[in-house]
Amino acid sequence: MDIENIFENDESPFDDQYNNNEKEEEIPSVWVFGYGSLCWNPGFEFTKCITGYIRGYVRRFWQGNTTQRGTLDKPGRVATLVEELEGITWGCAYKIAGPTALDYLKQRECKLGGYIVEYTKFYPRISSSDYRLSGEAFPVLLYIASHENDQWVGEETIASLAKHIVDARGSCGHNIEYLLRLATFMREELPDAQDEHLFELEEMVRMLMSHRNIALNTVMGRAPQRIRRDSFEEPRRPISFEFTSRVPETRLRCLNI
């Protein structure tokens, strides 16, 4: 999908009805779906973040990574989406305006990560009349690993994935951090969402860490920027992982982009 001129393209699927610009000046915007590190470390500026899901895909750690979370000698494993008819993948959608964020994602996701950009329908977890999101689905961009990219690994057992993750570290930090921060995002923001693959992998990695005496503080980098999600929702729990609504000031530190 060519997104170069998505803001000018009048055939764009992101037409005005989904801009939800009721309270924002009429500037063209698109939504990007995050289901891996984008859930906790978007690295780009956004104006809204809402939790929800997409249909027809499941999340799998079947994409290798020799840059941000691994090396050529010890490739890591990062999340991608695999088509599955009845599949559902939970994550969050970011509303972005202007091409800067997309240029950044092109570098981070496509150039460095081997992902391609597609789009699909996003179903918000919470509908809000205040936000003119009556719960109906709307189009989002998503970054998915093509099976042709040179870092594609394909199906692997949980045990094999866990071994790779425990052994891998890249320019953005340890591969364990990548997995645990995603699992924490899901538990804290989407406690009712199911994801057997993610949580079985987390359990196996934590078991390997225990067997190899790997201390958590040796694999977890700096706490990510706090993100306020579903801002039209009353706070559901004491403030913990995510709080203030702040547009990220820092870029993806490891890539300096």
Ligand SMILES: N[C@@H](CCC(=O)N[C@@H](CS)C(=O)NCC(=O)O)C(=O)O
């Ligand atoms: N496209 C997925 C995965 C994105 C992802 O995990 N990208 C990795 C590598 S390709 C990345 O940029 N990681 C930064 C980091 O690991 O901190 C998402 O929507 O979250």
